[in-house]
Structure formats: structure tokens, C-alpha cells
Amino acid sequence: AQKVTQAQTEISVVEKEDVTLDCVYETRDTTYYLFWYKQPPSGELVFLIRRNSFDEQNEISGRYSWNFQKSTSSFNFTITASQVVDSAVYFCALSGWETSGSRLTFGEGTQLTVNP
Amino acid sequence: DTGVSQDPRHKITKRGQNVTFRCDPISEHNRLYWYRQTLGQGPEFLTYFQNEAQLEKSRLLSDRFSAERPKGSFSTLEIQRTEQGDSAMYLCASSLGRTPRDIQYFGAGTRLSVL
Numbered sequence A: 001a002q003k004v005t006q007a008q009t010e011i012s013v014v015e016k017e018d019v020t021l022d023c024v025y026e027t028r029d030t031t032y033y034l035f036w037y038k039q040p041p042s043g044e045l046v047f048l049i050r051r052n053s054f055d056e057q058n059e060i061s062g063r064y065s066w067n068f069q070k071s072t073s074s075f076n077f078t079i080t081a082s083q084v085v086d087s088a089v090y091f092c093a094l095s096g097w098e099t100s101g102s103r104l105t106f107g108e109g110t111q112l113t114v115n116p
Numbered sequence B: 001d002t003g004v005s006q007d008p009r010h011k012i013t014k015r016g017q018n019v020t021f022r023c024d025p026i027s028e029h030n031r032l033y034w035y036r037q038t039l040g041q042g043p044e045f046l047t048y049f050q051n052e053a054q055l056e057k058s059r060l061l062s063d064r065f066s067a068e069r070p071k072g073s074f075s076t077l078e079i080q081r082t083e084q085g086d087s088a089m090y091l092c093a094s095s096l097g098r099t100p101r102d103i104q105y106f107g108a109g110t111r112l113s114v115l
Helices: none
Strands: A003-005 A010-014 A019-021 A024-026 A032-039 A046-052 A059-061 A064-069 A074-079 A088-096 A101-106 A110-115 B005-007 B010-013 B019-024 B031-037 B044-050 B053-057 B065-068 B075-079 B088-095 B110-114
Touching (some): A032 A074, A074 A088, A101 B044, B010 B019, B019 B088, B019 B110
Parallel strands (some): A010 A110
Antiparallel strands (some): A032 A046, A059 A064, A064 A074, A088 A110, B005 B019, B019 B075, B088 B110
């Protein structure tokens, strides 16, 4: 079975602080994909990034960066110089070739609040 | 470029009534998914379609739930004899391809409240 754990239920920061959202996963698949989605109050899940299990190179996109470590089964997400517009619920998700197919297994989400 | 569209956005119903939700995927996306999200939780997979064929159903999908995707375009999710435990956000997603690698794009969801 696949499992995604986001241990931080809620995080509150002040604008311009850096913040890291943790994601730990479990899977028996050898080929799998990890995703991060953002869910603002409007409800729509917005895709942020996809990573495959063979690519451990960290990625940076503007103020966002992702750290994938296969050895610890973690795929953490850092927002640098946070802004009020970053306030949302963030979900980490997993799919895999062997067991789950294309359906996504989500973590419980981390509610991020950025205060002005 | 239109995203995934869901209708209605909100539905309030009384216990025992039937409800139907609609999802219009991104044009030319062959795969369509339904997920359910309860308060404070991540979305949970319900079912998915490849064109008009329903390929997999979760155990969460009791026999009161039925989904269709006639002609491989829009999809409907019907809940019969609603129960208070059905109160949740129902999310639809679509993807161009059929692999675990393909990105799923989500709609804004239908929030169901069963009184």
C-alpha cells in the first residue's frame, strides 16, 4: 500500500520568512512519481511540481524549491521569502507504476498561513 | 484555455435525496478522475475513466454511488439516498495521458452538505 505523511498540520509564519513543508512517503514501487499541489480557499487544487523516483536533483522555481531524498523517502517543499498570497493548504501526493497506477495517494495536507 | 469545470459548486440536500454532479474535463483529456475530500483531509480516490470506460472503483464507492462518462466527454457522479456521511467536497480531475507520470488537473470541486 502507498502512504503519504505530512506531519505538519498547520504552519504560521510572518511575511518574508522562509518555510519548509515536510512530506514523507511509503511505497513498494520502484518507479513512482511525487507531486505537490496547492489548494487556496477557492478549493481548486493547483499543480506545482512533479518528480520521478529516478531524478533526485533538487529543483528551484522562483521562490519555490524542492528537496527529494530517496534515502529518507522525503520530498520537502520550501518557500523562500513567503508572501501572504502563499497562504493555502499544500498537499503532497504519490502515484506509482506497479501498485497504484495513475491514481494519486495524497497526504493530509499542511495549512500554511502567512501573516503580514 | 479552459480548465476542469464542475457544477454545481455547492449542493445542500436532505438525507435520503439523490444528487448528481457534473464534471467537464479539459478538452482532449482522455482520462477523468473523481476524488472525495472531507474536512481537514487530503483527497481520496473514488474512480476513474479512460474515455467512456470506467476502469477502477475504490472501496469508498458504495453501491449508492454511480459514475458515468457517456461518449467520453463530461462525467456525472450520482449519489442515491444520501447520508450525512456523504458530506464532503467532490473533486474531478483530468489528464491527457493514462500513466502515473501524467499530471492531473483539478476542478474547483462540488461541496455537498447533507442535512
